[in-house]
Amino acid sequence: MKKVVTGLFLFLSLLSLSKEYNIGDKITLKIEGAIDKSQIEKALEDYKISSLEKNKDGSYTVVFTTYKVGENEIQIGNKKLKIDVVPTIEPSEKEIYDALSNPNNIYIENDYPHMGILATIAGAIALLTAFFMHLVDRAKNPYIIFKKGMTKVTETNWKEKISLELRKYIDSVYGTNFLGGEYKRIYPLTEQDIEFIKSMDYLKFAPNRDGDYLEYKKRALETVERLRKEKKNSV
Incomplete structure (x- = not known):
């Protein structure tokens, strides 16, 4: 709520001005007479000035706020302005805050x-x-997938399983198509790696051909460990 106090500087009517304002109200005062801006700022130094402007007729309009309850006396030049400021709460409401002063209510x-x-x-x-x-990252990790698959290699499925897990790992890491039978050599794969994978293919289609599946499993594991190490060193 904005209330206006209008007075003529050096006039007696300014002294007789008396109105009530709530805490935080913006008070507008028009000052006329022989006074400058610095004098007004000095007179209102204990208040919060929102604006202070000089009008075309030489007068000043100042908007300020006070939070001091009671009678506020402002000395401007040789005149005094009295403004009554009242609290915004009723006595009954004040009792609520008094109750909070009791430590038992804190x-x-x-x-x-x-x-x-x-x-x-x-x-x-x-x-x-x-x-x-x-867990999600581990589930998508080609190395974890390869290791998990190799644990399922048995004496009966090794000819298919070792080749499958090794080619899956290579395709996941290097973006190749070994599962599709395209054995493209790409660093750090060696010619010996390609030949090893091809030999596993021959075993799949040669049921009468035997071998030590533990040795093939060991070589597949060693191949992947070497590829991981070389890839890590190349980063």
């Missing part, structure tokens, strides 16, 4: 650890999310 946050509980829940959610993302 809210102690430590007695209600809501923030601590919320922080714990948030931390648990973050931890579970991180753990879940870790």
Whole structure:
């Protein structure tokens, strides 16, 4: 709510001005006479000035706010302006605040650890999310997939399984199409790696041809470990 106090500087009517204002009200005062801007600022230094402008007729218009309850006396030049400021709450409402001064009515946050509980829940959610993302990353990791597949190699399925897991790993890491039978040599694959994979193909289509599946499994594992090491060193 904006209220206006209009007075003529050096006139007696300014002294007789008396109105009530609420705390925080903007008070507009028009000042006429032999006074400059610095004198007005000095007179209102204990108040919050929102604006102070000089008008075309030489007068000043100042807008200010006070938060001091009671009679405010402002000395401007050789004149005094009295402004009554009243609180915005009724006496009955004040009793509410008086009750809060009683230590028994003080809210102690430590007695209600809501923030601590919320922080714990948030931390648990973050931890579970991180753990879940870790599991997802592991599930997509070509090396983890290869190792898991190799644990399922048996004496009866090794001719197909070792070749399948090795080619899946190479395609996942290097973007090749070994699963499709396109054995394109790409660094760090060697000619010996290509020949080893081809030999596994021969075994798949030669059921009467035997071999030590543990040796083939060992070589496949060693091949992948070497490829991982060389890829890491090339980064």
